Amino acid sequence: MNHKLPGPNAIRIINTMKKYVYDSTFIYPLVIANGHDCIIEDPDGNKFLDFTSNIGACPIGYSHPDVMEVLAEYSTNGTHKIAGQDFYSKEHADLAETISTILPQNFKTFFTNSGAEAVENAIKIAYRRMGPLPGISCFGAFHGRTLGALNFTFSNPVHKYNFPELPVKRIKFCTKDDDPEIDVTESLLKENKIAFILTETIQGEGGYYVASKKFIKNLRKCATQYGVPLILDEVQSGIGHTGKWWAFEHYGVTPDIISAAKALQVGATIYNKKLEPSNKSALSSTWGGGNRIDMAIGMRTIQVIKRDKLLENATKMGTMLMKGLHELVGKNGVTDVRGLGLMIGLEFDTRTRRDKKLTKLFRNGLLTLGAGHKSMRIIPPLVITRDQIERGLAIMNQVLSRN
Numbered sequence: 001m002n003h004k005l006p007g008p009n010a011i012r013i014i015n016t017m018k019k020y021v022y023d024s025t026f027i028y029p030l031v032i033a034n035g036h037d038c039i040i041e042d043p044d045g046n047k048f049l050d051f052t053s054n055i056g057a058c059p060i061g062y063s064h065p066d067v068m069e070v071l072a073e074y075s076t077n078g079t080h081k082i083a084g085q086d087f088y089s090k091e092h093a094d095l096a097e098t099i100s101t102i103l104p105q106n107f108k109t110f111f112t113n114s115g116a117e118a119v120e121n122a123i124k125i126a127y128r129r130m131g132p133l134p135g136i137s138c139f140g141a142f143h144g145r146t147l148g149a150l151n152f153t154f155s156n157p158v159h160k161y162n163f164p165e166l167p168v169k170r171i172k173f174c175t176k177d178d179d180p181e182i183d184v185t186e187s188l189l190k191e192n193k194i195a196f197i198l199t200e201t202i203q204g205e206g207g208y209y210v211a212s213k214k215f216i217k218n219l220r221k222c223a224t225q226y227g228v229p230l231i232l233d234e235v236q237s238g239i240g241h242t243g244k245w246w247a248f249e250h251y252g253v254t255p256d257i258i259s260a261a262k263a264l265q266v267g268a269t270i271y272n273k274k275l276e277p278s279n280k281s282a283l284s285s286t287w288g289g290g291n292r293i294d295m296a297i298g299m300r301t302i303q304v305i306k307r308d309k310l311l312e313n314a315t316k317m318g319t320m321l322m323k324g325l326h327e328l329v330g331k332n333g334v335t336d337v338r339g340l341g342l343m344i345g346l347e348f349d350t351r352t353r354r355d356k357k358l359t360k361l362f363r364n365g366l367l368t369l370g371a372g373h374k375s376m377r378i379i380p381p382l383v384i385t386r387d388q389i390e391r392g393l394a395i396m397n398q399v400l401s402r403n
């Protein structure tokens with residue numbers, strides 16, 4: 001660290017934002033100025049090891065040579081942002097084709113700007129097919145904060161204050177195969193007409209809880225039996241963080257619709273062709289499929305993950321990280337650790353302690369984030385190395401072993 005945190009340049013920026021910008025989910029005073037590999041730099045020259053990958057949105061870290069090459073290619077192209085559902089572009093074609101190489105057969109893609117839009121378009125596809133019926137979603141779920149997606153989100157009461165809800169049937173997100181509520185969905189489907197089942201396989205914002213295998217397999221079985229589309233939300237877990245392209249691959253199921261975003265650089269609603277809306281222009285968006293640089297980087301990201309075998313790296317580094325974090329459980333308020341690959345949640349006894357530790361880790365040069373009520377989320381870029389994991393664990397040990 002070069003300066004006391006935050007340094008003078010960071011303070012100026014934060015103060016301007018405090019004056020002009022809504023105070024959203026900012027946690028500690030990190031101002032991002034630049035980054036290389038898994039290191040983020042603030043405007044005062046302080047460097048931080050990044051165990052957040054910006055909530056999974058930067059899977060190949062920062063200033064990756066392949067990404068810098070794409071940025072250089074587009075530095076002289078002034079049509080970088082276009083009405084992407086009104087006009088065709090090579091980047092749109094290339095990204096859609098590249099995604100198809102990591103999908104089950106017979107899936108097509110509709111691009112959007114954000115994860116919430118990816119979820120909402122998934123829901124729209126289901127409503128078109130099934131009618132304006134209730135959707136099933138889980139307690140603790142997070143599917144975005146826009147008005148449509150928010151109906152099915154349930155991770156934080158502050159999101160839904162005075163909110164008028166669309167019809168929804170809520171089920172428990174079961175993390176254990178022997179959960180007594182694991183079969184509730186079947187009776188719900190027997191007794192009600194339902195438009196879709198929507199869930200994450202690892203609850204992200206809800207606290208990094210991993211669904212039980214039987215729970216997800218059950219949802220798939222019930223969805224098929226009752227002819228209801230199964231939407232799996234992979235906005236946070238998709239494109240490699242769990243050590244597979246999609247978290248649902250850990251469960252041996254194929255959804256009917258997938259929502260993706262973050263690591264892909266753009267939002268995407270990915271659907272089985274049998275659910276494609278029959279009318280043209282039922283789905284559209286000005287910038288959806290129109291951020292040509294983002295789409296080019298999204299495609300390059302998938303190529304880099306394949307070429308550099310980063311799924312294998314995520315699995316290996318995730319195992320190493322999980323092993324190190326297990327040693328912290330039972331000490332100084334750390335009560336549990338769980339996750340898949342490089343998507344790991346560390347549970348604390350209280351929210352206050354969790355928040356204090358997040359800030360202390362930041363002050364010691366390690367970036368992590370909160371999730372759920374009292375979990376810490378750890379989701380490093382897929383390019384993380386053994387040395388960086390060791391360094392991160394050393395900082396965690398040092399910070400978490402003190403009260």
Ligand SMILES: Cc1ncc(COP(=O)(O)O)c(C=O)c1O
Pocket residue numbers: 055114115116117119142143144145200204205233234235236237261262
């Ligand atoms: C699982 C999941 N779905 C949807 C969203 C919403 O994505 P966005 O913030 O891009 O709208 C998120 C964001 O964290 C997410 O984790």
